[in-house]
Amino acid sequence: MRAALLTDPGSPLEIVDDLDLGDPRSGEVCVAVSHSGICHSDLTIIEGGYLFPAVLGHEAAGVVAAVGDGVGHVSVGDKVMITPLAPCGHCEGCARQQASRCPQAMSFAAGTRPDATSPLSRRGQLVHRGVGVGAFAERTVVPASGVVRLDDDVPLEVACLIGCAVQTGVGAVLNTAVVERGSTVVVTGLGGVGISAVQGARVAGASRIIVSDPVESRRQAALRLGATDAVGGDPAELKAAVAEGTGGWGADYAFETAGVAGLVRLGLDVTGAGGTTVVVGAPLPEHTTDIGSVALFMLQQKRLLGSLLGDCWPSRDIPRLVGLWQRGELDLESMITHRVPLSGVNEGFDRLRSAEGVRTVVEVAAPA
Numbered sequence: 001m002r003a004a005l006l007t008d009p010g011s012p013l014e015i016v017d018d019l020d021l022g023d024p025r026s027g028e029v030c031v032a033v034s035h036s037g038i039c040h041s042d043l044t045i046i047e048g049g050y051l052f053p054a055v056l057g058h059e060a061a062g063v064v065a066a067v068g069d070g071v072g073h074v075s076v077g078d079k080v081m082i083t084p085l086a087p088c089g090h091c092e093g094c095a096r097q098q099a100s101r102c103p104q105a106m107s108f109a110a111g112t113r114p115d116a117t118s119p120l121s122r123r124g125q126l127v128h129r130g131v132g133v134g135a136f137a138e139r140t141v142v143p144a145s146g147v148v149r150l151d152d153d154v155p156l157e158v159a160c161l162i163g164c165a166v167q168t169g170v171g172a173v174l175n176t177a178v179v180e181r182g183s184t185v186v187v188t189g190l191g192g193v194g195i196s197a198v199q200g201a202r203v204a205g206a207s208r209i210i211v212s213d214p215v216e217s218r219r220q221a222a223l224r225l226g227a228t229d230a231v232g233g234d235p236a237e238l239k240a241a242v243a244e245g246t247g248g249w250g251a252d253y254a255f256e257t258a259g260v261a262g263l264v265r266l267g268l269d270v271t272g273a274g275g276t277t278v279v280v281g282a283p284l285p286e287h288t289t290d291i292g293s294v295a296l297f298m299l300q301q302k303r304l305l306g307s308l309l310g311d312c313w314p315s316r317d318i319p320r321l322v323g324l325w326q327r328g329e330l331d332l333e334s335m336i337t338h339r340v341p342l343s344g345v346n347e348g349f350d351r352l353r354s355a356e357g358v359r360t361v362v363e364v365a366a367p368a
């Protein structure tokens, strides 16, 4: 089949048409991919050089092409979206509905099944399934628990965004932080993930949503979608805006959605006593930061949390997020600023590098 393949670290993806895809095993589903958004985590894999050869693309939707044994919740022909964290349903983590504690779900990071095999191969060599999905390809085989059936009124293009940016950003606000009505919120970094966090904060009823990003067009997009104040990338500017916007108290919540380690410290600085900083961005593991005096956590009761895919549990949260879109509470259409065919995927990555638009969606299947 046809796919965009990462063959070497740092190189552009190569469009190949000789990729092999195995049939779905028991508990797996084969999805004919129609749309796949371009997320910064794919770019981090390209530049990080730790997973190749690989088919990237993990923010995806499509139509079920085949199901393995024991799969009952979706059938061939169903419209579905895919979520990268597919829980096993049986382990201790799953009993707590916490995908980050489930070994099957966490196998996404290795790009293989938990048994180190992959449904993807080329010329007999294993090909990784980037971020557990591998959707810059005509079809993919994924665990059934990561495949969620969609109502007919949900366009696949809109649904794909929920697969990563939306569940990550909105989930960080509603699930991880549980932002209360009237809270003051800071969001640093306004790509698909940060804009989703802004929308989540609006849904939660935040009274002030103060955002920062060096890119003017992204600040404008955030202001259209719920931000109340926007500043550039200068930390002093953000501190001044937060002081002004919170009457000097500091923010209740700060979300780091740029993937810049130092912004975690900035979040701790701009939140007030009792405030919560949430790490959503995913810099490379070697990017570290100094979080300052730990006594502050005790004296000022500050909290520092991490959020993986918005702490979402597929069967509970995906329908909830779709429902927010259906009721007009989340504007997902306007987050899609560019569309490219599979052959234009590298152009989409160039756009992501220069922070042009918000999300580029790869139309893997030609639009009807």
Ligand SMILES: NC(=O)c1ccc[n+]([C@@H]2O[C@H](COP(=O)([O-])OP(=O)(O)OC[C@H]3O[C@@H](n4cnc5c(N)ncnc54)[C@H](O)[C@@H]3O)[C@@H](O)[C@H]2O)c1
Residues within 6 Å of the ligand: 038, 039, 040, 041, 042, 044, 164, 165, 168, 188, 189, 190, 191, 192, 193, 194, 212, 213, 214, 215, 218, 232, 233, 257, 258, 259, 260, 263, 279, 280, 281, 282, 283, 307, 308, 309, 310, 352, 355, 358
């Ligand atoms: N936690 C998770 O589960 C999860 C899921 C998806 C993505 N991510 C990560 O979230 C991050 C954002 O992803 P995205 O696809 O939205 O990326 P993106 O590249 O579209 O957006 C990042 C934004 O951060 C801005 N930025 C850079 N430096 C900044 C600074 N100093 N201050 C303020 N803004 C700054 C950029 O201008 C850009 O607009 C990435 O690190 C990605 O890997 C995490």
Ligand SMILES: [Zn+2]
Residues within 6 Å of the ligand: 039, 040, 041, 042, 058, 059, 164, 165
């Ligand atoms: Zn992603």
Ligand SMILES: [Zn+2]
Residues within 6 Å of the ligand: 087, 088, 089, 090, 091, 092, 093, 094, 101, 102, 103, 104, 105
């Ligand atoms: Zn599990």
